[in-house]
Amino acid sequence: MRSLLTGLTATFLLALAAGAAYAQEDGLLPVEQAFRLDAKTAGAGKLALHWDIAPDYYLYRSRIKAKTSQAGLALGTLELPAGEKKQDEFLGEVEVYHHAIDATLPYTLADAAAKSITLSLTVQGCHETDPKICYPPHPTTVTLNLGADAATAGPATSAPANPLAGGNGGGLQLGGGNAGAVDTAPLPAEQAFVFEAIAQSPTAILARWTMPKNYYLYRDKSTVTLADGGGVTLGAPQWPAGVDHTDEHFGTVKVYFDQVELPIGLLRERGEAQTVKLHAEYQGCLENGICYPVMQKDVSVDLPAATADQLAAAKASFVAPPKSVAAEATPTATATPKQDDNALRSTPPAPGLGGILGALLLALLGGLVLNLMPCVLPVLSLKVLGLAQSGESSEKARKHALVYTAGVLVAFAAIGLAVVGLRAAGQALGWGFQLQQPVFVAVLVYILFAIGLSLSGVYNIGAGLAGVGQGLSNRGGAAGDFFTGVLAVVVASPCTAPFMGSALAYAFAASSFVALLVFLALGLGLALPFLLVGFVPALAARLPRPGAWMETLKQFLAFPMYLTAVWLAWVLGNQRGIDAIGWVLIGATVLALGLWWWERHRYQGHPMQRVIAVVVVLAALLPIAQIARIEAPAARAATSDTIPYSAERLASLRAEGRSVFVDVGADWCVTCKVNEKAVLDTDAFRDLLKRSNAVLMTADWTNVDPAITAFLQDYKAVGVPLYVVFRAGEAGPGRALPTVLTQAVVEQALAPH
Structure with a gap:
């Protein structure tokens, strides 16, 4: 049956490549017949789109796209109805359409004299009964005569419909592009990807x-596991470097052309000759053509007899595969990563009342220490100014402190609710994850720049409330305090203070109610110094008295905001x-212009002048939209004395008997940069690596x-930085170090045992 299906598939592809309308005995249709498109104008500035969907076929809502390269033609947002919910093998929860779909597409045309418009409409869908196949994304070029009721469809620019593009209802074309049809029909899977394995030695296999x-x-x-081992355990595969390939759906990924050899070490319980069965699962594509579903193959490998010395040497150098592979291959218990006693970053306190109280205390201390971190200090300078301004009244000082605390607690509660919601949706995100989003970073640049402009006197927040009444004036001050509290939490996310790690790890693993309590305790710790100043008269009395000097201080505090x-x-x-x-x-320049105006x-x-100012401020959002469209640049090359992280390379280095110091950080992580300056970028640390035969x-x-997120989750880290040391000769997980490094800490971690 399998060979029959393969033959039918090849015949189908040949017919499509030749451009013939074709239907198999199985009932598969060419993509143009499975999803028939009708497009027409529907009044000025709007197109009406209709797809007839053949029985047993469906279209993905998220895979219906429209674009144009016509000069002067701008397409609006495609207006699609809600679809049916479906759990897709590749895409998770999606919406799909059966039978038919009507959509509208707004457009604007700069040239009023234009006679026609041309655009490309791309859809992707599947056949949901046997044979279950999915087509690659299929673009159709459509030319519409303006004022006419019907469309003149141009030739399709897509690759031919491909039964191999997915399986079991999957809707993902995994290949790198759809630049055009392939010149010849794709090969059957077993000819396109030939898998074999041999014994390289009594304790190693070459796939x-x-x-x-x-x-x-x-x-x-692509993975290789043991289907039948008989006392044999596979080690970590030693994948070669591969080639960077830009994939439409997965971004930049590693691929192999022509041939790839994969050495795999073995751990054997017995030395006599035996036969093991390998199970390989792999996936690949034809460049600018189709992509194959996951392929599977079992092969038998005859292992020669091994001597006692060979078995001992293999055991000494054995490196277990990454957890995701090992867990599927062998039902063995997962080892717990070792922790430095000073780390206090990943392992949550023990469950029970004592554990909860301990987590809340650590959270309170972590929030308190967060006040000293460099990422929070610029915003706290605003609070210093506010408290100094309220120096003549203890009542005003208490109001400042309470409203600021409310802003901090509301912001931390929002983060806690987001964590609870994301966890319920099956996702795990670490502290500071929002700074991985370029749009969020750009908005934060605007906010801090705008605050700096206000402090510099370019414009005044709340000044328009003057003369309206004392009550409104006070309300403006309270809003400023509240906003300062929210902003302090936002800019605190690049920093991980001592004591925070354990508290956050506990929150990410605890119940929703306890997690929310932990985040509120963090907020209370952050706001605690200002609460004390507001409610302890002796502390408030030490604040400087208001005076003319405050205007100079306010303008000076603009510069930390700019920096x-x-x-x-x-x-x-x-x-980006x-x-x-x-x-x-x-x-930022446009924003400054609008605020100044x-x-x-x-x-x-x-009044029109103020309307112009508002329009200019809103225009500052357009560059953020441009930033959102920019793709991430290629990964930066590592320096000569460092190696980029990969699970395979880590396993390979450990198999060679090298110690490895893994540094997980981010450019937005202030704690990471402090550690780099103080320890990791010093001659003393580089000398330590040489003396320890270690790799950074x-x-x-x-x-x-x-991949890095998975590594963080393996060590239950709640964010970055994370430092893990794998010492030569030690099997199992590495040892996590404290978030704040010193030369003494790394000396001890890399010292030979």
């Missing part, structure tokens, strides 16, 4: 994939390149990276 020209294999979607905005712009540049820095600088016409001039492996979490 090999061989592909014809233009076919490639995904590294991260923080510059630092965030640098972070944005590392995330120099173009992103250019766009955020343009946006508003202040200039606040009290006099035509860096994992950059500035942008979202699933």
Whole structure:
């Protein structure tokens, strides 16, 4: 049956490549017949789109796209109805359409004299009964005569429909592109990807994939496990470097062309000759063509007899595979990562009342220490100014402190609720994860820059309330205090203070109610100094008295805000390149213009002047939209004395008997940068690596990276930095170090035992 299906598939592909309308005995239709498109104009500035969907077929809502390259033609947001909920094998929860779908597409045309418009409509869908196949994304070029009721459809620019693009209802074309149809029909899977394995030695196996020209294999979607081991355990596979390939759905991934050989070490209980069965699962594509579903193959490997010395040497150098592979291959218990006693960062307190109280106390202390971290200090300078201004009244000092505390607690509660919600949805995100989003970083640049402009006197927050009444004036002050509390929490996210790690780890693992309590305790710790100043008269009395000096101080405090905005712009540049820095600088300049214009016409001039100011401020959002479209640049090359993190390379280095120091950080992580300056970028640390025969492996979490996220989760880390040492000769997980490093800590961690 399998060979029959393969033959039918090949025949189907040949018919599509030739451009013939074709239907198999199985009832599969060419993509144009499975999803028939009708497009027409529906009045000025709007198109009506209709797809007839054949029985037993469906379209993905999220895979319906429209674009155009016509000069002067701008397409609006495609208006689609709600679809049916479906749990998809590849895409998770999706919405799909059966039978038919009607959609509308707004557009604007700069040239009023234009006779027609041309656009490309792309859809992707599947056949949901046997044979269950999914088509690759299928673009159709459509030309519409303006004023006419019907469309003249141009030739489709997509690759031919591909039964191999997915299986079991999956809707994901995994290949790198749809630049055009392939010249010949794709090969059957067993010819496109030939898998074999041999015994390289009594304690090592060599697996090999061989592909014809233009076919490639995904590294991260290929695994080898033991189907029948008989006392044999597979070690970590030693994948070669591979080639960076930009994939439409997965970004930049590692692939292999032509041939790839994969050495795998073995741990054997017995020395006599035996046969083991390997199970391989792998996936690959034809370049600019189709992608195959996950392929599977079992092969038998005859292992020669091993001597006692060979068995002992294999045991000494054995490195277990990553947890995700090992857990599927062997039902063995997972080892717990070792922790430095000073780390207090990952393992939550023991369950029970004592554990909860301990977590809340650690959270309170962590929030208190957070006040001293460099990322929070610029915003706290605003609070210092506010408390100094209220120095003549203890009542005002208490109000400042309470409203500021409310802002802090509300912000931490919002983060706690987000964590609870994301955890319920099956996702785990660490502290500071929002700074991985370039749009969030750009908005934060605007906010800090705007605060700096206000402190510099370019415009005044709340000044328009003057003369309306004392009550409104007070309300404006309270709003400022509340906003300062929220902002303090937002800019605190790049920092991980001592005691915070354990508290956050507990929160991420505890019940929703306890998690929320932990986040509120963090907020209370952050606000505690200002609560004490507001409610302890002796402390409040030590604050300087209000006076003319405060205007000078206010203007001086603008500069920490500008410097923080510059630092965030640098972070944005590392995330999205120099173009992103250019766009955020343009946006900040436009924002400054709008705020200046508003202040200039606040009290006099035509109301239209203030409307112009608002329009200019809103125009500052356009560069953020441009930043959102910029792709992440290629990964930066590692320096000569560091190695980029990968689970395979880590396993390989450990198998070679090397000690490995793994540094997981991010450009937006202030604690990481402090540790680099104080320890990791020093000659003393580099000398220590040489003396210890150790390798520095860096994992950059500035942008979202699933592999690094998995490593953080393995060590139950709640964010970055994370430092893990794997000492030569020690099997199992590494040892996590404190978040704040010293030379003495790393000396002890890398010292030979």
